[in-house]
Amino acid sequence: MGVEIMGRGRVVTTRPAPAPHRGRRGKRGAGGWAVLALVAGVGLLMLFPFWIAVINAFKPAQDYIANGPVSLPAELDFSALADFWSGVDFNRKLLNSAVISGSVALIAVTLSLLSAFAIGIGRIRGRVWILALFMLAFTIPQEALVYPLFVLTRDLGLYDTMTGVIIILAVLQSAFGTYMLSSVLGAFPPEVLEAARLDGASRFQVLRLVVLPLTRPTMAVLVTFFFIWTWNDFFLPLVLLPSADNQTLSVALGALSGQYTSDPTALAAASLAGILPALVFFLLFQRTLMRGVNLGAVK
Template identity: 55%
Template sequence: MATNSAVLPGAGAGGISSTGGASPSATTPRRGTRFQRGPLRWAILALALLVAFAMMIPFVIMLLNAFKSPADYAANGPVSLPSSLYFDGLVNFWTRVNFPEKLVNSIWISGAVAIGATLVSLLNAYALGIGRIRGRMWIVGAFLLANMLPQEALIYPLYYLAKQVGLYNNQWSVIIIFTVIQSAFGTYLLSSVLSTFPPSVLEAAALDGASKWQVLWRVVFPISRPTLSVLVIFFFIWTWNEFFIPLVMLIDNATQTIPVALASLQGDRMMDAPTINAGSLISLLPAVIFFFIFQRTLTRGITAGAVK
């Protein structure tokens, strides 16, 4: 005999059903309510604001000194407000280091590394995460170990190798080096993500007669696109800020990047502190603009994507 499980009239969302049991919404409290409205939430928000404020202090000081004259800087110090806006520091840095040329160099190197390292990471992770080749864990561990090595330990072999193959003082040497370095991290991350790839999707593609290459570009790549986009952004910003290896590999002024050109001014007697702060501000703007353009991509989860 069928059981009448309809809610009695007047019971509402928190009423009693005809079976005599209480509604789940009436007996089960909402999980996390006390944490969302309790003092812990406000304490975490206050701590986050304090950390953000502490991180913004150097940028505020840099902004103040970028528009301050050398005389004002010497008289009032670095933490005072500028008595008048001084734009000669920006002009001097722009013309002295040939900033447009350095900007093109940095964009070219960072963009090439971001795309190349992401592509290499995808190919490696496809073989390790989905292909399940023999010795997978040892290979992933080797990539993790390589990612932990400091650049100072690699610079002499890289310098000697670049000399031997004729790539010293060539931007391609920096692109190749950072593509390999960044792809070590990308391979380690993507291999973990692709190891949880839904087998049903791969089986359906195999039943349709798709080859491994077609599975990679028509199945794995579209679903993993959010993760790959995050890697491209990370690789671009990381390469943009690199200093040590470009300093060693690029000795010609025409091939240098923005961080190297900015550091070269610190020993120049004609460059004062406000000019260096103005140069730092100009050098920071392209990376900040790039970040704000792609900030919505960064908000997506590493495992974002839908199985269709």
């Protein structure tokens, strides 16, 4: 029924809004099931190496030789994990990796934000060419840069120091962060920036009070990526950190396997110990990562 409302000599009839149609959910077609099966298969393939590392990390060497790598352990044996933990000074390597990865992530994001603010909002001259240069920078392989970086760190007294590796990796990864944030800040609403300037805000205040809160989800995504990339980096720490006291966890894992010697259970235990910290970090920041990705997709 409608409701009649008298107003200024005329009658206005209002009708209740029609209820939304709740039809049955359409059946999944053959193509949908095929895509679901493909995604499930790819997910299982990605989880299979982790599963192999888990079951072999706690398997005795005799059990591994007798039953192979795919079988479940007949009994739990923590000796391989304990030997790796004490043999490579795992606590020290874990601390080195955490310090380097965390420092690189924070410094690289800060450099990316400052550079992207100048390029995307400051509208400096040659903006397109600068972005092309940054894009070229993060496509250069590390193998092409290792000798110049080795000479540079040696001459500056930063060779075999975590400070040198942090500076190099932060600068290298900030190229990708600058390119990504510049595209976000390039589409920043100019009305918001103009209103802030009319209120008397300086450039630093615009960056701190306007740009930073709105780009925080994107920066959280970059922090997560930079941390995991640095944690898994092997080549530059191998070359620039030769001493055992400064080595990262990835370099310590690579030293366990040689041309003539290999212990599969020890390698599985070492792989599991190296994977778990990065996995825990990813799970802690998963919600922040997905929120930033979804926000970037909506924008």
